[in-house]
Amino acid sequence: MKRSKVLMLVGVVLLASLFVLPLWNITLEAPQYPEPIGFNIHINKLADMNPNDIKNINIMNHYVGMKEIPETLPEFELFPYVVIGAILLGLIIGFKMNYKWYLVWFIIMCVLGFLGMYDFYLWEYDYGHSLSDKAAIQFKNPDGTPMAYQPPLFGTKTILNFVAHSYPRSGAYLLFTGMILSVVAFFVGRKESAL
Amino acid sequence: MKNLHKISFVLVLIAAFLMGCNNSNKSNSGALSGSAAEKVYVKPGDHDDYYAFISGGFSGQLAVYGLPSGRLFKVIPVFSQDAEKAYGYNEETKPMLNTSHGFVPWDDSHHPDISQTEGELDGRYIFINGNNTPRIAKVDLTTFETTEIIEIPNSAGNHSSSFVTENTEYVVAGTRFSVPVPQRDMPIKDYKGNFKGALSFISVDPEDGGMDIKFQLIMPGFNYDLSHPGRGDSHGWFFFSTYNTEEASTLLEVYASQNDKDFIAAVNWKKIEEYVNNGGGKKMPANYAHNVYSEETHMATSTMKKEVLVVDPTEVPGAIYLLPTPKSPHGCDVDPSGEYIVGSGKLSANLTIHSFSKMIKAIEEEQFDGDAYGIPILAFEAVNAGSVEQAGLGPLHTEFDGKGNGYTTFFISSEVVKWKLGTWEVIDRKPTFYSVGHLMIPGGNSRKPFGKYVVAMNKITKDRYIPTGPEVTQSAQLYDISGEKMELLLDFPTIGEPHYAAGCPADLLAENSKKIFKLEENKHPYAVTNEADTKVVREGKEVHVYMTTIRSHFAPDNIEGIQVGDKVYFHITNLEQDYDVPHGVSMIGANTSELLIMPGQTESFLWEPKQVGVWPFYCTDFCSALHQEMQGYVRVSPNGSSVPLKWSMGENIE
The missing domain is CATH 2.130.10.10 (YVTN repeat-like/Quinoprotein amine dehydrogenase)
Structure with missing residues (x-):
C-alpha cells in the first residue's frame, strides 16, 4: 500500500479514540480546592474529573444563580454519528479515492471542528449568562451590567474566587493529529503521483 | 553589718555557682533550642511525619497528634460521650456505650495499640482499653472513628490491655483487680485463694476485624498490671506483669508491697488456643455487651452475649509459667527481637530483664522454684538475662x-x-x-x-x-x-x-x-438520598423527620403538625459529597447534643417538644457563605390539635 494511503487511514482511525478519550476539559481552582475540581467533555457525555466534581461545581454555582451542568445535551446524541460519519467517509476516501480527496476530508473536518467549537461557545455563553433572578449572590460589573460567569473557550480566566482553565484533552490532540496526517498524506500522495 | 556583708558575699558566691551551673545548662539548652525549634517546626501547610495516638486517660478518649509538631488534630471519642461529635448522644452511637451495667457514658482509656501484620504496624485499626468498666474498643483508621466495643466479663480494672499479637490474631485484656469469678456475694476478707484474675484473649477477624472473646484464662487472684506480646521466636507467648501476689484486699500500698518478688506470667497462648480448638475449656454463663458500629448503616447495634469460654490454667500443663520479677513490676515490655522481656519493678531502682531463650531452656530443664496455685514458678537465675543497675527510681x-x-x-x-x-x-x-x-x-x-x-x-x-x-x-x-x-x-x-x-x-x-461516605452506599434505614424523598411520618406519638442537608438549606425547613408530647426523631442525611463539608444541626430545647454529620452520612436526634410555639433549628457548622441562612422552623401545636402534618422547603406551607 502506498505510504500516503497508510498515513490517511491511520489519521482517520485516530478519530475512533474520541469514543474513549475526552475532547476537552474545564478545571476550576480556588483556595478551598487544593485539589482542583473540573469535568471532561466527551463527544457523548460530561464526566467528573474526580468523583462528584460536577455535583460540587453545581452547588457552588447555584449561589450566583447559574443553572446546573446538564446530565446530557442534545449534541451528545448527534456527535457520535458525526464522528462515525467522518470515519466512514475517511475510510472510503482512504481506500477508494485518490490523494486529492484527502484534502477534502481535511477541510470537512475543519468545518466540523469549527461548528463543534461554535456550539461549545454557545453552550458556555448560555451557561455563564442565564442566571436566576433569585440568586443569593448577584455581582455587577463596574458598568452596572450583571456579572457573567462564562468559562473561557480556550485558555485561563479568573472568575471571582475561581481560576478557570479550558483546554483540549487527549481526544482532541489525537483528532488534530489525525487531521494533520490527512494533510501530510495529501502531500506525500502528490509526491508519489509525480513520480 | 560586716557579718551581713559576709553572709551576702557567701550568698552571692552560692548564687553565682548555682547560676554558673544554670548558665551552662541554659547556654546548652539555648543552643539546643535553636535547632530544636527547627526540628519540630512544620511549616504552614506542610504535614507531620508521624501520627501519635495518645490516650486520654480519664477523658475516656483517644487524641491524634502530629509529630514532630505536637499539634492536636482530632479527639476520637471512644468511651466517653462527646457532645461535639454527638458520640453517645445521637441515636446511632448510643448503643456503643451500652454495657451489662447499662449505659456507661465514661471510661478511663489507657493503652492504644495499632494492629500488626508479621510483627509490623499495618495501620488498619487501633485498639484501646477502658479500664473502669472493662471494655476493649477498636478504632477504624480509615475513618478515625470507634467502630466496635466489647465488654470483658469476669474482669475489673481492665489494665493489662489492649495489646495485640504479632498478626493481630488477638487483642489481649488482663484484669488489674481480681474479683470473685463468677461474681457473688462474699466477704472481702476471703479474697485470698478465692478471687480470680481473668486474662482475656479476644480474637480479631482477619477480614472484617470483628472482635470475639476466644477464651479467658482464669488465673490466681493477683493484679495483672501490664502485658506485651512475644514476637519473633517468642511469638505465640504473651507476658503479663503482676503485683499483689500477696493477694491483699486492703491497704494495698503496704500489703501488696511485701513480697520481694512478684511475677511476670508467661502465657503460651498458641498452646491454649490449640487446647480450646480441640474442645478444651468450659463454657460459663456471662453477660457482656458487644457493640458494633456499621459504616454502611451509620448505626451501632448492641448485643448482649451470654456465655464465655474459660480455661483453668492447671488444665493446660506447659502453657503458663511464672517468672519471678522484683518489686511489684509495672511495665512488661518485649524488645523488637522478642528475646528480652523487661520488667520494671516500680519500687526498685533496677530493671529486670528476662531472656526468652533462657526461659525455654529453664522449662525444658524443669528449673522450677515451687508453684503458685499449680502454676510452675521458674527459678529467677535460670530466666534472668541481666539487669540495668541503679538506672533511676521507680521504673x-x-x-x-x-x-x-x-x-x-x-x-x-x-x-x-x-x-x-x-x-x-x-x-x-x-x-x-x-x-x-x-x-x-x-x-x-x-x-x-x-x-x-x-x-x-x-x-x-x-x-x-x-x-x-x-x-x-x-x-x-x-x-x-x-x-x-x-x-x-x-x-x-x-x-x-x-x-x-x-x-x-x-x-x-x-x-x-x-474523605466522604458515599451516598449510594448509605444503608441507614431512615436515610434519604435526594430532596424529593424527604418526608415527615407520624406513627402515633412518634414522628420521624426524614431530612436532608446540602449547601445551604435543610429539606424540609418548615414543618407543621407537631404536637406537645410527641417524640420527634430528626433523621438527617448530609447529601454533600465534597471533602470537609459537614453540616451540623441543633434544635432549640432538645435535651441532647447537636449532630455533626459528615458528607453522605445519616444521623438522628430525638426532640420532645414541651411548649407550644414555632421553634427554630439551624446548622451548627459554618458550612458555606450562606450558612447563617441555613435554618428552619417547626410549628408545635397543643396535644390533640387538628393542625395537619405538613412539610415544605422553598414555598410556604399551604
Whole structure:
C-alpha cells in the first residue's frame, strides 16, 4: 500500500479514540480546592474529573444563580454519528479515492471542528449568562451590567474566587493529529503521483 | 553589718555557682533550642511525619497528634460521650456505650495499640482499653472513628490491655483487680485463694476485624498490671506483669508491697488456643455487651452475649509459667527481637530483664522454684538475662528504638533513661517535667520501631505552662533519639491524662484516610438520598423527620403538625459529597447534643417538644457563605390539635 494511503487511514482511525478519550476539559481552582475540581467533555457525555466534581461545581454555582451542568445535551446524541460519519467517509476516501480527496476530508473536518467549537461557545455563553433572578449572590460589573460567569473557550480566566482553565484533552490532540496526517498524506500522495 | 556583708558575699558566691551551673545548662539548652525549634517546626501547610495516638486517660478518649509538631488534630471519642461529635448522644452511637451495667457514658482509656501484620504496624485499626468498666474498643483508621466495643466479663480494672499479637490474631485484656469469678456475694476478707484474675484473649477477624472473646484464662487472684506480646521466636507467648501476689484486699500500698518478688506470667497462648480448638475449656454463663458500629448503616447495634469460654490454667500443663520479677513490676515490655522481656519493678531502682531463650531452656530443664496455685514458678537465675543497675527510681515503662537500645521512664526520679540491650549499661538520661508515666516510640511495640523520636507522657506539669487554676494540663514531651544522646525538643499539652500512646509513620494512614461516605452506599434505614424523598411520618406519638442537608438549606425547613408530647426523631442525611463539608444541626430545647454529620452520612436526634410555639433549628457548622441562612422552623401545636402534618422547603406551607 502506498505510504500516503497508510498515513490517511491511520489519521482517520485516530478519530475512533474520541469514543474513549475526552475532547476537552474545564478545571476550576480556588483556595478551598487544593485539589482542583473540573469535568471532561466527551463527544457523548460530561464526566467528573474526580468523583462528584460536577455535583460540587453545581452547588457552588447555584449561589450566583447559574443553572446546573446538564446530565446530557442534545449534541451528545448527534456527535457520535458525526464522528462515525467522518470515519466512514475517511475510510472510503482512504481506500477508494485518490490523494486529492484527502484534502477534502481535511477541510470537512475543519468545518466540523469549527461548528463543534461554535456550539461549545454557545453552550458556555448560555451557561455563564442565564442566571436566576433569585440568586443569593448577584455581582455587577463596574458598568452596572450583571456579572457573567462564562468559562473561557480556550485558555485561563479568573472568575471571582475561581481560576478557570479550558483546554483540549487527549481526544482532541489525537483528532488534530489525525487531521494533520490527512494533510501530510495529501502531500506525500502528490509526491508519489509525480513520480 | 560586716557579718551581713559576709553572709551576702557567701550568698552571692552560692548564687553565682548555682547560676554558673544554670548558665551552662541554659547556654546548652539555648543552643539546643535553636535547632530544636527547627526540628519540630512544620511549616504552614506542610504535614507531620508521624501520627501519635495518645490516650486520654480519664477523658475516656483517644487524641491524634502530629509529630514532630505536637499539634492536636482530632479527639476520637471512644468511651466517653462527646457532645461535639454527638458520640453517645445521637441515636446511632448510643448503643456503643451500652454495657451489662447499662449505659456507661465514661471510661478511663489507657493503652492504644495499632494492629500488626508479621510483627509490623499495618495501620488498619487501633485498639484501646477502658479500664473502669472493662471494655476493649477498636478504632477504624480509615475513618478515625470507634467502630466496635466489647465488654470483658469476669474482669475489673481492665489494665493489662489492649495489646495485640504479632498478626493481630488477638487483642489481649488482663484484669488489674481480681474479683470473685463468677461474681457473688462474699466477704472481702476471703479474697485470698478465692478471687480470680481473668486474662482475656479476644480474637480479631482477619477480614472484617470483628472482635470475639476466644477464651479467658482464669488465673490466681493477683493484679495483672501490664502485658506485651512475644514476637519473633517468642511469638505465640504473651507476658503479663503482676503485683499483689500477696493477694491483699486492703491497704494495698503496704500489703501488696511485701513480697520481694512478684511475677511476670508467661502465657503460651498458641498452646491454649490449640487446647480450646480441640474442645478444651468450659463454657460459663456471662453477660457482656458487644457493640458494633456499621459504616454502611451509620448505626451501632448492641448485643448482649451470654456465655464465655474459660480455661483453668492447671488444665493446660506447659502453657503458663511464672517468672519471678522484683518489686511489684509495672511495665512488661518485649524488645523488637522478642528475646528480652523487661520488667520494671516500680519500687526498685533496677530493671529486670528476662531472656526468652533462657526461659525455654529453664522449662525444658524443669528449673522450677515451687508453684503458685499449680502454676510452675521458674527459678529467677535460670530466666534472668541481666539487669540495668541503679538506672533511676521507680521504673515504669520501656520502649525500643530498633537500634539495640531501650528507653525506660522513671516516675520517681522523673527521667527517661536510655540503656543498651545485652550490656545493660546506661547510655544517657534526660529529665522529664514531671513524673513521667508511659513513653512511646512510633512502632516501639513491634518488630520494627521507627527510632527517631520518643514521646514521654507526664503526670504532673505544675509550672510548665501558663497556669489555668488548680487544674492544669498534663503533657507530653518529645525527644529526638536519632543520636547517641537524647535531645528534648518540645513540650505539648495533652487531653485528659495520657497513659500509653501508639505512633506510626504518616504515610501508613494518610492515603487510606476516608474523605466522604458515599451516598449510594448509605444503608441507614431512615436515610434519604435526594430532596424529593424527604418526608415527615407520624406513627402515633412518634414522628420521624426524614431530612436532608446540602449547601445551604435543610429539606424540609418548615414543618407543621407537631404536637406537645410527641417524640420527634430528626433523621438527617448530609447529601454533600465534597471533602470537609459537614453540616451540623441543633434544635432549640432538645435535651441532647447537636449532630455533626459528615458528607453522605445519616444521623438522628430525638426532640420532645414541651411548649407550644414555632421553634427554630439551624446548622451548627459554618458550612458555606450562606450558612447563617441555613435554618428552619417547626410549628408545635397543643396535644390533640387538628393542625395537619405538613412539610415544605422553598414555598410556604399551604
